[in-house]
Amino acid sequence: MASLSWHCLSDSGPCVEVTIPTDQVMQKEGSSVELCCHYKTSVSKNFILEWSFPKQTVSFLQILYFTNNMLYKPGSQASRLSLLQSPPTTGDATIRLDNVRTSDAGTYICEVNNPPDFYGSGSGLIHFTVLMPPSTPVCKGTEYASVGSDATLTCNSAEGTPTPVYAWSHIGSKTPLPLVNMVQDEKTGTLMLTNLSQAFSGTYQCVASNEFGHASCQVTINVTGTAKAGVIVGAVIGVFLAFFLFTLTFLIDFLFYEREDATAPGITETSLQRRDSDPGNRFLERPSSQAESMSTTKSRLNIVV
Template sequence: MAVGFLLVFSAVLYFSWSIKVDIPAASYDVARGDNITIPCTFQSALPVVTTATVEWSRISKDGTKALILMYYWPDKDTDIADEYQNRAVFAGDMSRSIASVNISGISMADNGTIECNVNIKKDVSGKIQDITSLVVLVAPSTPVCSLEGKPEYGQDIRLLCKSAEGSPEPTYTWQSYSAENKMRNLPPKTTQDTGTLTLVNVSMDTSGFFVCTSANKIRSAMCNMTVAIYPPSMNIAFTAGMIALAVGGLIIIGIIAYCCCCRDKGQDEEYEMEYPDENVEEKLRTEHGETAHDDQPDEEHERSHPPMLPPNKPKGTVY
C-alpha cells in the first residue's frame, strides 16, 4: 500500500512540475479586415525561465504547418514569415508566463487552425503546445438564383442558390409563395441540399415565387425567382406558329415580286411613228380630185395642205 501511495504521489508531482501550454478558448471569431490577439499562457516546472522559444503556426487541413512567427527569449528577437510581415507581432511577457500573438489585417487566408508551441530549456516534459480555431467572419454575398431543367408538366427541375463568399460557410433555405404572393409549403417530395432545391413531377400548382436565403452568424442575404410551369404542347404550338409565319411571309413576298414584274413589263411598251402605205396615199388623192396618173403633184396644192401625220401603232416591226 505504501508503494502505491508513493507512485500516485510521484505522478502528481511529475505533472505538477512539467510544462503546460494553454489557449483558453477552442475558437476565436474575427471579422475580415479586423485585428485579433490570440492569448497563450504556459506553466513551467522551472522557477525561472532563462531560455525559451515561442512558435506560432497555422495548420492547414492536410496537416501542413506554416510558420507565423518565432520569438526568442531572453534575446527578445522575432522571426516573422513573409506573408505575416507587418501583420504579426509577439504580444506576450515571458516573465509573466504569457506567450500571446497579435495578428492584424485578418483575411480569409488566416482562417483555420492556429498553434502555440512553447519550448523551455530543461523543461520539455508535459504539454508544450495547444491549438485553437481562427474563424474569419465574412457576411454572405448576395446569392444568385438559377433554374436547371425544363419547367414542363411532369418534369423534375432544380432551383440553385449560391453565394460567392461567406465565412463561416452559409446555410441555404428556400421558401415558396403562390401567384397571389401567399407563403405555402414546398411541394411534396421536394429536397434541399446545400442551396439546391429539387422539385419532382412539377405541375401548374408548382408555379409561383421561390425565395432563397443565404445566412451565417453575421447576417443573411436573399435572391428570388419566378417559376412558371407550362404544358409540353406549348412548345409544339410555338414552333408551328413560327413555321406558319415564315411560310406566309414567303407567299406575300412572292406576290409582291410578281406584281412588280408585270407592271415593269407594261411600262416597257412605247409608241413610234408609222408612215402610211401607198394605197392609203392613193385613196386620199382620189378623194381630193386627183388621179393616180398625176406624176407631179401641184406645188401650190401641196403648200395649201399641211402634211398628214401618220397614225400611231405599238412599237414593233414596220411592214
C-alpha cells in the same frame, strides 16, 4: 473560456507548464482576434517562444519567433501579427491578429522552450475559425417547362461560416403556391416543383443566410401550356404522315405502270411491231375466227344427229 494546462510532475528538475484554451476560437472576418497562450517557468537567457501555422507552406511554417530579446515574424501575416505582451517573458505568450481573413483559419501552435527546463510539455494547439456571411449564391434551374412536368432549382454559396441555410420564395405571386407541390431543402439549397401549372411561372428568389449576414440570387421559370405543345407535336406528326402518304402513292403508281408496260413471255418487241405493220395479218385474223366458229357449230350438229 475553458483552458488546458500541462502540470510538472517530475522531481528530476524544472519544467514548463503551458495553458491554452480548449474551446475553438472563432472571430468574424475583418475583426481582430487574440490567440491565448500562457506558461509557467523560470525564464532564463535561453528562453525561446515560437508560434507556427502549419496550414502555410513549409518555408513560412514559423510565423513568430522570440529569442535573446529579439522578435522575428517571418510569415505572410507579419504586418497584422503582434504580441499582446512584449517582451513575452512574464508568462503571457498571447498573440494578436488584426484584420482577420478567411485564409487565417486553421490550427496554430504555441511552443515555449526554456533550457534547462526539459520536462513537461511546452506546446499547445489552438483551432481558429473565421466567421463570415454567405457569399452571393448562384441560382440554377429549369427556365422552360411544360404543364404537368417537374422542375428543380438549386442555390449554393461558395463561402460562409457557419454554413448558411437557404430559403426559396416566389416573387410577385398573388396567390400562394400549393405546398404539396413544393419540396425545399434548406441545407442543400434545392427546391423541387412538381406537377407544374402556369401559376408556377415567374421569378424565384433564394436567400442564403447565417448569423453574420445574408445574400440572394434569382431564377425565372416559364411554364408552357399543353395546348401549344399539342399543336407543335401535331404539326410535326402531320408533316411526317403527309411525307409517308406521298411516298407510298409514288411507289404504287410506279409499280402499276411497270406492269402495264411489261411484254408477254415468248413475244418479242420486234415481232409485235412486224405484226402491226403487215395488213395481211389483219385480213387473215377474221377467217380464222370464222373457221373456229364453224368447226364448233359442226361439232354440235354431229352430236345432235
